[in-house]
Amino acid sequence: MAVPFTLAHLSDIHLGPMPDGALWKEFALKRAIGWLSWRFNRKKLHDPAVADMIAADIAAAAPDHVALTGDLVNIASPAEFPHGARWMDSLAGPQEMSFVPGNHDAYVAFPWNRGLGHFAPWMEGEMRLKMAAPFPFVRLRKNVALIGLNSGVPQPLRRAGGVLGQKQLESLALTLRDLRERGYARVVLIHHPPLPGLSAPHKALSDAGELRDVLAAEGAELVLHGHNHEHMLNTLNSRFGTVHVLGVPSASLVDNEHHPFAAWNLYQIQRQAGKWQIDVSIRSYDPASRQISRLTEFVLSS
Numbered sequence: 176m177a178v179p180f181t182l183a184h185l186s187d188i189h190l191g192p193m194p195d196g197a198l199w200k201e202f203a204l205k206r207a208i209g210w211l212s213w214r215f216n217r218k219k220l221h222d223p224a225v226a227d228m229i230a231a232d233i234a235a236a237a238p239d240h241v242a243l244t245g246d247l248v249n250i251a252s253p254a255e256f257p258h259g260a261r262w263m264d265s266l267a268g269p270q271e272m273s274f275v276p277g278n279h280d281a282y283v284a285f286p287w288n289r290g291l292g293h294f295a296p297w298m299e300g301e302m303r304l305k306m307a308a309p310f311p312f313v314r315l316r317k318n319v320a321l322i323g324l325n326s327g328v329p330q331p332l333r334r335a336g337g338v339l340g341q342k343q344l345e346s347l348a349l350t351l352r353d354l355r356e357r358g359y360a361r362v363v364l365i366h367h368p369p370l371p372g373l374s375a376p377h378k379a380l381s382d383a384g385e386l387r388d389v390l391a392a393e394g395a396e397l398v399l400h401g402h403n404h405e406h407m408l409n410t411l412n413s414r415f416g417t418v419h420v421l422g423v424p425s426a427s428l429v430d431n432e433h434h435p436f437a438a439w440n441l442y443q444i445q446r447q448a449g450k451w452q453i454d455v456s457i458r459s460y461d462p463a464s465r466q467i468s469r470l471t472e473f474v475l476s477s
């Protein structure tokens with residue numbers, strides 16, 4: 176029997192502590208309000224020590240690849256990006272891990288080379304359609320294709336939505352078709368929940384309807400997202416089988432009555448009798464024992 180491809184999925188690190196001077200170095204009103212939210216609210220909720228425990232649990236599982244679906248940083252301040260890149264590098268190098276930006280990574284408009292450019296090695300694909308470069312990126316690993324989308328764009332105050340745009344959607348459709356014809360299991364990575372109605376309107380992907388139509392027309396084996404800080408499992412019927420859509424909680428959340436504790440998902444992807452089978456294991460932080468342990472497991476089939 177073929178050896179499955181193993182993929183770890185984590186999201187929404189909201190990495191702390193906030194580096195000194197994060198607020199004042201390049202002042203922006205949205206950053207200032209975001210810093211206050213961090214200082215008096217989020218700082219209590221997101222524990223970098225728990226994010227490190229999640230990272231160690233992933234490393235112990237030794238997956239073939241790791242997917243991090245955004246919100247690595249908090250207010251997109253200059254010092255947060257090198258800090259985030261060092262954190263990613265300590266978990267897995269750019270060849271072993273893929274990253275897509277979230278709304279917090281694009282909190283305010285900021286030059287690429289001083290901001291998200293620090294994460295570029297984790298976003299470089301082997302195949303890149305010129306239309307919407309650098310997204311979607313495509314990385315081929317054994318019989319699995321990882322397709323990275325960018326839904327993180329600067330938003331007005333008190334909004335956390337996302338958008339893909341027509342060019343990225345058109346590139347995605349061509350990419351999904353090509354990879355299907357070449358026999359790859361297609362795993363789409365996006366920060367925002369990709370289907371209509373999965374997020375409150377002020378936090379939603381504005382072109383989720385268009386993305387749903389692309390997925391329904393071309394198919395995909397898995398779509399992995401973050402953003403809602405929840406365990407989520409949704410399905411979409413496509414012309415080419417069931418599209419499984421999974422979201423993970425924040426990988427650092429320790430204390431919030433409205434959201435689950437930090438967790439990550441492990442997927443084992445293999446071809447069985449002409450179909451893709453995906454074994455899912457969800458591993459979660461337990462505050463009583465301060466350990467990461469298996470919460471549940473189940474099997475998905477296309």
Ligand SMILES: [Fe+2]
Nearest residue numbers: 187246402404
């Ligand atoms: Fe988040």
Ligand SMILES: [Fe+2]
Nearest residue numbers: 246277278402
């Ligand atoms: Fe988010």
